[in-house]
Amino acid sequence: MSTAKRIKEKVSSFDEGTTFKYDQLGIDNSEYGAATKAIERLISKGVVKRISKGLFYKPKKSLFGDLKPNEKQLLKPYMYEGDNRIAYITGLSLYNRMGLTTQVPKNITLACNKKRINTEIDNLNIKSVKSYVDPNTENILFLEILDAIKDFKKIPDLDIDNAIGQLQERIHDLSTTDRNKLITYALQYPPRVRALLGALLTDQEFSSAFPKLKNSLNPLSSYKFGSLGSSLSTAQNWNIV
Incomplete structure (x- = not known):
């Protein structure tokens, strides 16, 4: 299975509102280049959003749009x-x-x-x-x-x-x-x-x-x-x- 596909499946398993970093995606150091591209594609599709460098979240959907993660x-x-x-x-x-x-x-x-x-x-x-x-x-x-x-x-x-x-x-x-x-x-x-x-x-x-x-x-x-x-x-x- 490709790095991109594994990352997509991993992100799909996260609850809405969950924050994550690369080290929570179960990838090797050698896969970071491919992982970066995979995350950028998910961001462009609105599946993932970036909070800061290297920190992302899976947005929670609501009638008023995507909700940001809570403080926790x-x-x-x-x-x-x-x-x-x-x-x-x-x-x-x-x-x-x-x-x-x-x-x-x-x-x-x-x-x-x-x-x-x-x-x-x-x-x-x-x-x-x-x-x-x-x-x-x-x-x-x-x-x-x-x-x-x-x-x-x-x-x-x-x-x-x-x-x-x-x-x-x-x-x-x-x-x-x-x-x-x-x-x-x-x-x-x-x-x-x-x-x-x-x-x-x-x-x-x-x-x-x-x-x-x-x-x-x-x-x-x-x-x-x-x-x-x-x-x-x-x-x-x-x-x-």
């Missing part, structure tokens, strides 16, 4: 390599979704270990920061919690009582196994993250927080998060000031 689809090519998750949304977009801020960001920030991203697609500005842990489908939930703790002091219009409550609720809803995973991932984050996580865990009487987190911290160090005493009674036990 626009970000997908930057968050996956093949079927493997390599990045996740962090920053203000995440903290807004978590209910920690009312501010809506102008930019989307992705946490990623494998590559740096700084691009604009369809008026969506995307940048990346280095993640502390290699992201995958199973650990995103834990990394989101840890990122919120890491940026706690920098989240705009943060209501401390609400934020502590939101984080405690997320941690409380974890199973014992997942809570231990959260602690393990926290060991790869800065000491201030481990300290605040320890305070959040011990406030809920999860004693498993003590050995790993306590032993990872310098007992002479202190961590500035502002006045958390009224919201988190265990803060002082973790040298949080």
Whole structure:
């Protein structure tokens, strides 16, 4: 079967609104020349549309014409390599979704270990920061919690009582196994993250927080998060000031 025919069949298998790059077409490096021509023919027929260089989508048809991909689809090519998750949304977009801020960001920030991203697609500005842990489908939930703790002091219009409550609720809803995973991932984050996580865990009487987190911290160090005493009674036990 020719490269063009295989690409046509592959694109036909995509759902409408799906974004894709060349590496999702199942072609070899030697076939990129033929693949480029095949994609250009599909674009000329309206089967495929180009978002930016090397990034395409299969348009969704409606009574009002072709619809553009949603934000999730626009970000997908930057968050996956093949079927493997390599990045996740962090920053203000995440903290807004978590209910920690009312501010809506102008930019989307992705946490990623494998590559740096700084691009604009369809008026969506995307940048990346280095993640502390290699992201995958199973650990995103834990990394989101840890990122919120890491940026706690920098989240705009943060209501401390609400934020502590939101984080405690997320941690409380974890199973014992997942809570231990959260602690393990926290060991790869800065000491201030481990300290605040320890305070959040011990406030809920999860004693498993003590050995790993306590032993990872310098007992002479202190961590500035502002006045958390009224919201988190265990803060002082973790040298949080």
